[in-house]
Amino acid sequence: MNTASTSEPYAHAEAMRQRIHRLSLMLAEMHQDQSPLVLLGIQPRGVYLAQRLQAAWKSHMPTASLDFGVLDPTFYRDDFNQSKVLIPEATQLSFSLENRRVVLVDDVLFTGRTIRAALDAVHTFGRPEWIKLLVLVERRFARQLPIHPDFYGWSVDAFEGQKVRVHWAEHHGNDAIWIENKS
Amino acid sequence: MPQLSCHHLLGIKALTDADIELLMSTSAEFYNVLQRPIKKVPSLRDKTIANLFFENSTRTRLSFELAEKRLSADVINFSASGSSLSKGETLLDTVNNILAMKVDMIVLRHSSPGAGIFLAKHLPRFKHSAQARIINAGDGTHEHPTQALLDAFSLQQSLGPLAGKKVALVGDILHSRVALSNMLLLQKMGVHVELCAPPSLLPKGIEKLGVRISHSLDQTLQRVDAVNMLRIQEERLNVQHFPSAYEYHRLFGLNMERWERLQHKPIILHPGPVNRGVELDGRLADSANSIILDQVQHGVAVRMAVLYLLGQQSTADTGIHFN
Known part of the structure; x- marks a missing residue:
């Protein structure tokens, strides 16, 4: 059983690197030459993970192509008119997803609502052959919708009042996973 | 979290630099949405928008209507010809009657400069109209934001x-x-x-x-x-x-x-x-x-951004939650 702590990171940079490497190998197992995978990073923090997966993929699958995109599900969310105005971020997807094999990538899977919105957003680009979900951290027993990851780095039990934060070197200066008490 | 500094879009004059930046960046995202096979998003599915055109218009009215439909809002249209205006109803009465039908936003085209400003000033006095958002779609020789x-x-x-x-x-x-x-x-x-x-x-x-x-x-x-x-x-x-x-x-x-x-x-x-x-x-x-x-083409994306940002704000900042 994983326990929550707020004094030091739940996972450090090296552990993150290893798990991301392992996840990229799992993706590689699904590769088929005739239908390259599409890796879709969900804005904002899923994009960092998707970029790391893409880099790891290139190191052990140098000749196999992988299509990459960035998806912002803001317009498809179900929490309009709640507490704050939702501002969109960029979607970068220059190709159709019709009949493609799509892997949605996010940092933390919590209630499942972001993924539900992302599934709606994906379908505006066509009807994929299938969609799978990859997350770095899965929060167990926290789902409000029947959505579960196909691949995950960690599965953690965090209390309802806690927040799981993934820090990325590109944004925060260093890689780490923190489980924090909400202030 | 950024949001527009104004409750209505009555003119450019009231917009801050941050408002303009937010409108431009949100427009760019909606422009991208309009390039997809499915151009519709569900964002304003719980909103009703009335297009009140007291003056002739083709492209502005169609552009607003399309923007509203792409955002999944319910849309009603009003044009001066064939309305009760000829029976002597005032602008304020006309708008209050429409808002009493649970309409959330008004897109207003009027030949009198300042028509939108007039409504924004007087509507808060009426309980059915106080939360309404007004978008100026051209008021006489004044503004067309x-x-x-x-x-x-x-x-x-x-x-x-x-x-x-x-x-x-x-x-x-x-x-x-x-x-x-x-x-x-x-x-x-x-x-x-x-x-x-x-x-x-x-x-x-x-x-x-x-x-x-x-x-x-x-x-x-x-x-x-x-x-x-x-x-x-x-x-x-x-x-x-x-x-x-x-x-x-x-x-x-x-x-x-x-x-x-x-x-x-x-x-x-x-x-x-x-x-x-x-x-x-x-x-x-x-x-x-x-x-x-x-x-x-850009007009539809820009109007989607305006409606999207004001439409969310209309209840987000008043603390009214429907679900």
Whole structure:
């Protein structure tokens, strides 16, 4: 059983690197030459993970192509008119997803609502052959919708009042996973 | 978390630099949505929007209606002809009646300058109307903010960042709400604005707004990156401001002879509808330098951004939660 702590990171940079490497190998197992995978990073923090997966993929699958995109599900969310105005971020997807094999990538899977919105957003680009979900951290027993990851780095039990934060070197200066008490 | 600083979009004047940046970036995302196979998003599915057009319009009304439908809002349309206006109902009564039917937002086109400002001032007194959001779709000769926003968005798409760029507004500045809104917005975005018109079509004291004034289209064209050719508003011309359409075209119209003399050719904008052969030669309206139809396409994205940002705000900042 994983326990929550707020004094030091739940996972450090090296552990993150290893798990991301392992996840990229799992993706590689699904590769088929005739239908390259599409890796879709969900804005904002899923994009960092998707970029790391893409880099790891290139190191052990140098000749196999992988299509990459960035998806912002803001317009498809179900929490309009709640507490704050939702501002969109960029979607970068220059190709159709019709009949493609799509892997949605996010940092933390919590209630499942972001993924539900992302599934709606994906379908505006066509009807994929299938969609799978990859997350770095899965929060167990926290789902409000029947959505579960196909691949995950960690599965953690965090209390309802806690927040799981993934820090990325590109944004925060260093890689780490923190489980924090909400202030 | 950013949001617009205003509750209504009544004019460009009230917008902050942060508002403009947020509107431009949100417009860019909606422009991307409009390129997808499925162009509709569910964002405003719980909103009802009334388009109140007390004055004729084709592209603005269709553009707003399409923007609303792309956002999944419910839409009702009202035009002055065939309404109870002829029975003597006031503007405030008409709008209050429509808002009493649980309408959330009003898109208003009216021939009286300040019609939207008047509504924004008086609606809060009425319990059915206090939460309504108003978007000015053109009020007389005053402002047409969404047109200015879509012009600026189109300029950005063609020229890149606008700070330091030179843009001319040519023609009927006196009667043009597009001109005033454009002037205010472009200046806020750091553009050097030049007005080119016969003295009879320039408002008195306009130079106090910090714009350059020119009476020679040939000289103006040599200086600018883009030229916005305004329509001669014949419906608002109750006195003769120039001798004839032919003479206007010769002196202030963008014609082929003038165009071919130019070494650096600017991009051409027009808010529509175009009077071909008066302010703009038809061949130039259809040329590669013209972005007139891009403006129309961008208009839907820009109006989606305005409706999206104001539509969410209408309940988000009042603490009313429906689910």
